[in-house]
Amino acid sequence: MRVTIIGGSGFIGSNLMNKLEDGNYDFTNLDKAKSSFFPAQTVIADVREVQSLKSGLQPCDWTVLLAAEHRDDVSPTSLYYDVNVAGTRNVLNELEEKNINRIIFTSSVAVYGLNKENPDELFAADPFNHYGKSKWEAEEVLREWFNKDPRNRTLVIIRPTVVFGPGNRGNVYNLLKQIAFGKFMMIGSGKNKKSMAYVENVSSFIKYCIDEQLSGYHVFNYADKPDLSVNELVTQAGITLNKRIAPLRIPYAIGYSGGVFLDIVAKVLNKKFPISAVRVKKFCATTQFSADKVKDIGFQPPYSLSEGLDATVKNIVKEN
Amino acid sequence: MFEFSVLMPVYIKEKPAFLDRALKSILEQTLIPTEIVIVEDGPLTDELYTVINKYKSDYPDKLNIIKLKENKGMGYAMDTGLRYCKYAFVARMDSDDIAKPDRFEKQAIFLQKHLDIDLVGSYIEEFADVPGDLNRFRKVPVQQEEIRAFAKYRNPVNHMTVMMNKKKALDAGSYWHKRVLEDYNLWYKMLLNGCRFHNLPETLVYARVGNNNMVGRRRGMGYIKEELKFFRLMVKDKFITSREFYLYSAARIILKLLPVSMLNFVYTKVLRK
Numbered sequence: 001m002r003v004t005i006i007g008g009s010g011f012i013g014s015n016l017m018n019k020l021e022d023g024n025y026d027f028t029n030l031d032k033a034k035s036s037f038f039p040a041q042t043v044i045a046d047v048r049e050v051q052s053l054k055s056g057l058q059p060c061d062w063t064v065l066l067a068a069e070h071r072d073d074v075s076p077t078s079l080y081y082d083v084n085v086a087g088t089r090n091v092l093n094e095l096e097e098k099n100i101n102r103i104i105f106t107s108s109v110a111v112y113g114l115n116k117e118n119p120d121e122l123f124a125a126d127p128f129n130h131y132g133k134s135k136w137e138a139e140e141v142l143r144e145w146f147n148k149d150p151r152n153r154t155l156v157i158i159r160p161t162v163v164f165g166p167g168n169r170g171n172v173y174n175l176l177k178q179i180a181f182g183k184f185m186m187i188g189s190g191k192n193k194k195s196m197a198y199v200e201n202v203s204s205f206i207k208y209c210i211d212e213q214l215s216g217y218h219v220f221n222y223a224d225k226p227d228l229s230v231n232e233l234v235t236q237a238g239i240t241l242n243k244r245i246a247p248l249r250i251p252y253a254i255g256y257s258g259g260v261f262l263d264i265v266a267k268v269l270n271k272k273f274p275i276s277a278v279r280v281k282k283f284c285a286t287t288q289f290s291a292d293k294v295k296d297i298g299f300q301p302p303y304s305l306s307e308g309l310d311a312t313v314k315n316i317v318k319e320n
Numbered sequence: 321m322f323e324f325s326v327l328m329p330v331y332i333k334e335k336p337a338f339l340d341r342a343l344k345s346i347l348e349q350t351l352i353p354t355e356i357v358i359v360e361d362g363p364l365t366d367e368l369y370t371v372i373n374k375y376k377s378d379y380p381d382k383l384n385i386i387k388l389k390e391n392k393g394m395g396y397a398m399d400t401g402l403r404y405c406k407y408a409f410v411a412r413m414d415s416d417d418i419a420k421p422d423r424f425e426k427q428a429i430f431l432q433k434h435l436d437i438d439l440v441g442s443y444i445e446e447f448a449d450v451p452g453d454l455n456r457f458r459k460v461p462v463q464q465e466e467i468r469a470f471a472k473y474r475n476p477v478n479h480m481t482v483m484m485n486k487k488k489a490l491d492a493g494s495y496w497h498k499r500v501l502e503d504y505n506l507w508y509k510m511l512l513n514g515c516r517f518h519n520l521p522e523t524l525v526y527a528r529v530g531n532n533n534m535v536g537r538r539r540g541m542g543y544i545k546e547e548l549k550f551f552r553l554m555v556k557d558k559f560i561t562s563r564e565f566y567l568y569s570a571a572r573i574i575l576k577l578l579p580v581s582m583l584n585f586v587y588t589k590v591l592r593k
Contacts, residue, residue, distance in 0.1 A: 151514075
């Protein structure tokens with residue numbers, strides 16, 4: 001089976017390629033950056049540059065489109081749309097050209113917006129930031145492509161919640177690192193629950209979709225259940241670290257004001273800080289998503305959420 | 321959650337113990353059906369009513385019982401029952417068969433993985449008294465292209481194993497009301513409409529066969545006349561060529577002229593594996 005991963009040099013892609021390497025896959029990675037783990041399989045290409053896709057994308061059975069601007073501090077904001085929407089369109093044009101009919105796309109639960117009541121895949125889209133909006137627009141472009149030939153095409157959209165794991169430098173990493181090194185402050189009550197996704201499970205799910213030869217149009221939320229509250233997350237990290245963690249607690253209003261203040265300072269100094277208003281807001285928000293549908297197609301994650309957290313915290317301690 | 325109906329016609333000659341065993345196998349599934357539609361195909365015996373009432377009182381919300389005034393055959397009963405089914409997918413079940421415990425779960429998972437598939441069936445294992453006693457299977461082609469090719473001369477689906485898209489079956493004209501070929505004809509019309517089928521390459525249903533049951537209904541000139549009519553329809557629709565029509569018709573006529581003992585041999589040793 002031939003698989004092309006687009007944007008595979010990143011966190012999820014590297015993990016996925018590790019898994020594909022064990023199976024009977026002939027895979028290629030197209031990325032604007034060289035992959036440090038799979039240099040031999042990587043072809044340099046940028047989804048914004050049609051020519052590079054034309055020469056880089058070879059006929060295959062499945063494409064996995066991971067390439068995206070996903071950080072919450074991308075500027076200018078037009079980059080989200082250039083990469084996530086126009087880039088997707090470029091990829092689809094190439095698929096059409098080369099008669100490739102199956103694509104797996106990683107979208108995001110950001111398409112639902114903040115503070116929704118446990119949305120499942122049928123929930124209305126209401127993205128609150130440019131990232132979410134661009135992912136939703138990309139989905140629409142993909143659906144349009146699918147509907148041109150629904151009998152022969154397959155579109156799998158995966159909407160993961162925040163993805164974490166060893167090697168990632170995202171929000172969960174920052175949080176766990178702060179906890180591990182005693183620099184963590186709890187903003188708000190900590191009772192808000194978070195749906196999270198362990199990278200090993202996310203990439204296993206992508207591989208599962210290929211292994212099982214899914215057909216037709218699918219949308220899946222991805223989260224590892226059961227959800228933990230921020231307090232439980234801290235406790236869980238404490239178990240791995242073998243210490244009792246009693247963080248300093250700050251009311252939400254103060255925490256949020258601090259974030260706004262840091263945003264202003266950042267703007268003035270033209271710098272990026274690990275704490276910002278939007279991050280405080282996200283941290284204190286309940287972000288739970290229904291992810292039952294993956295079970296309906298028989299997928300069982302290879303790791304539990306606490307196993308994932310355990311491995312991640314251990315890795316943070318080892319690295320630092 | 322995958323929701324689906326089970327459709328099961330029952331007629332007067334069914335043995336109550338068999339019906340009981342069939343219903344038990346449905347309700348002991350790893351994935352329980354959302355509803356079970358039982359079509360009473362004409363008046364039944366008191367013993368059969370007793371079985372049905374027992375399950376109706378145990379599962380009052382799950383069982384929907386449709387009573388037909390007179391027995392008009394499987395096609396009529398299925399067509400009527402299909403229209404009563406509330407859910408998008410309908411699983412067929414014979415009143416004397418035994419479904420393996422994971423039958424529905426496997427079919428539901430398959431359909432949810434492959435949203436372009438309109439009908440999923442499986443192999444069957446035939447049995448006389450207890451599953452396994454005959455060691456006889458009816459294997460059917462697995463993939464769409466093989467199923468289409470097979471359908472040109474033989475029924476490509478084991479009726480009792482089917483889980484299908486209700487709307488697609490109705491769009492294709494549902495079951496006809498003739499007493500023969502009601503399933504083969506429906507598969508044919510669905511395939512003509514562009515429906516996609518898949519058979520899981522494993523046994524999901526144990527199918528009960530009586531003595532000589534295999535042959536009895538299939539003998540006689542009435543049956544063969546209907547078969548030839550059906551194949552002629554296929555020629556008209558350009559599903560098969562005239563040449564294929566003559567070939568398959570000749571083969572069928574020769575088969576029917578064989579003595580019963582030889583015919584049994586052909587069915588059990590050649591057509592079943």
